[in-house]
Amino acid sequence: MHNNQVQSDLAILVGVGVNQILSVDDLDELSLLCATCNLQTVGRVIQNRKDVDVTYYIGTGKVEEIKTMIAETNANVVVFDVELSGSKVRNLEQALGVPVLDRSKVILDIFAARAQSAAGKLQVELAQLRYNLPRLIGSSGLMSKMRNGVGMRGPGEKKLELDKRLIRDEITALERKLADVKKTRTVAVRQRSNQQRVCLVGYTNSGKSTLFNLLTKAGVYAKDELFATLDTTTRAIYLNGKNFVLTDTVGFINHLPHEFIRAFEATLDETREANLLLHVVDCSNPEHEKQIAVVNQVLHNIGADTIPQLIVYNKIDKNPGFVVPDGAVAISAVQKIGIDKLKEQIYNLI
Numbered sequence: 183m184h185n186n187q188v189q190s191d192l193a194i195l196v197g198v199g200v201n202q203i204l205s206v207d208d209l210d211e212l213s214l215l216c217a218t219c220n221l222q223t224v225g226r227v228i229q230n231r232k233d234v235d236v237t238y239y240i241g242t243g244k245v246e247e248i249k250t251m252i253a254e255t256n257a258n259v260v261v262f263d264v265e266l267s268g269s270k271v272r273n274l275e276q277a278l279g280v281p282v283l284d285r286s287k288v289i290l291d292i293f294a295a296r297a298q299s300a301a302g303k304l305q306v307e308l309a310q311l312r313y314n315l316p317r318l319i320g321s322s323g324l325m326s327k328m329r330n331g332v333g334m335r336g337p338g339e340k341k342l343e344l345d346k347r348l349i350r351d352e353i354t355a356l357e358r359k360l361a362d363v364k365k366t367r368t369v370a371v372r373q374r375s376n377q378q379r380v381c382l383v384g385y386t387n388s389g390k391s392t393l394f395n396l397l398t399k400a401g402v403y404a405k406d407e408l409f410a411t412l413d414t415t416t417r418a419i420y421l422n423g424k425n426f427v428l429t430d431t432v433g434f435i436n437h438l439p440h441e442f443i444r445a446f447e448a449t450l451d452e453t454r455e456a457n458l459l460l461h462v463v464d465c466s467n468p469e470h471e472k473q474i475a476v477v478n479q480v481l482h483n484i485g486a487d488t489i490p491q492l493i494v495y496n497k498i499d500k501n502p503g504f505v506v507p508d509g510a511v512a513i514s515a516v517q518k519i520g521i522d523k524l525k526e527q528i529y530n531l532i
């Protein structure tokens with residue numbers, strides 16, 4: 183999954199169930215996200231509690247437990263599976279003596295490493311600056327303890343020496359640039375307005391790009407990584423005399439930082455403007471029903487929840503006994519199973 187030459191940082195993951203019961207397995211996804219940026223999981227800690235502690239988010243007993251675990255595992259970073267305020271990060275870093283990251287920071291770091299297009303980079307920078315602005319409370323200087331500097335990548339991070347006012351100016355400038363990008367895209371979308379627009383949506387790693395490549399032969403980067411795709415790619419498709427355009431786009435994830443949704447307006451426009459959504463689901467993932475709900479929630483948040491949707495259960499090769507719900511299709515984009523049926527359904531729906 184990552185370059186072997188790079189030595190990983192060693193991370194302890196912390197999950198907090200507030201009014202819900204979590205187990206260490208609930209940290210599987212965060213562990214994958216961490217692996218994507220060279221953070222190797224060496225310990226997992228869960229605390230279920232009624233409310234958030236004002237100083238540390240978790241209780242002081244748990245803080246002590248993590249401290250012991252750091253000593254035992256040689257961990258050099260602690261990653262929380264929740265969004266932390268700047269003051270809690272500082273308090274935790276002072277108590278633990280190692281850098282503390284939260285889930286949003288890890289996701290933003292992956293995006294910073296992945297962004298390819300000019301618009302993609304602008305969007306990541308904007309998301310990073312918006313995330314960092316309320317958290318500029320004097321760094322503890324602990325980041326130098328990390329080998330790979332997760333959370334330090336991307337243009338948005340380099341500008342942190344600037345003071346708040348300059349960062350606000352920078353955010354305004356980026357918003358203007360992105361408004362231009364959005365305008366250009368709107369024109370492009372209008373020019374295609376006589377065509378049907380189909381957009382692939384779904385949880386990250388569900389197989390959108392693999393299916394896109396199969397249907398279009400476009401050669402989009404598809405990999406067993408979270409957030410392999412960041413930019414949108416659109417191709418024209420001709421199906422039995424009907425024309426439509428198909429778009430591959432960024433995947434969704436639980437607790438997507440809201441800075442991300444706001445910053446990725448231009449990208450998400452493509453989804454909002456679609457006539458049909460192909461909602462790709464990894465039916466071999468035991469969490470797939472929860473993932474469907476997360477994707478539908480994001481679609482609701484961006485105003486794309488009224489667009490007709492065809493649910494495409496992918497990776498059926500890894501779950502052959504899967505019972506396909508009515509109105510959905512089951513495929514394997516890798517083994518090319520069920521593709522004709524899928525095309526027929528798309529044909530009927532456009």
Ligand SMILES: Nc1nc2c(ncn2[C@@H]2O[C@H](COP(=O)(O)OP(=O)(O)OP(=O)(O)O)[C@@H](O)[C@H]2O)c(=O)[nH]1
Nearest residue numbers: 387388389390391392405406409410411433515516
């Ligand atoms: N076994 C199996 N693996 C699949 C299938 N479709 C995709 N994959 C694998 O799943 C992984 C993710 O595929 P992608 O196409 O990159 O997924 P994506 O939805 O585009 O992911 P993001 O861009 O990260 O949101 C890759 O390793 C694919 O080879 C399938 O039908 N069966």
Ligand SMILES: [Mg+2]
Nearest residue numbers: 390391410411
């Ligand atoms: Mg993809």
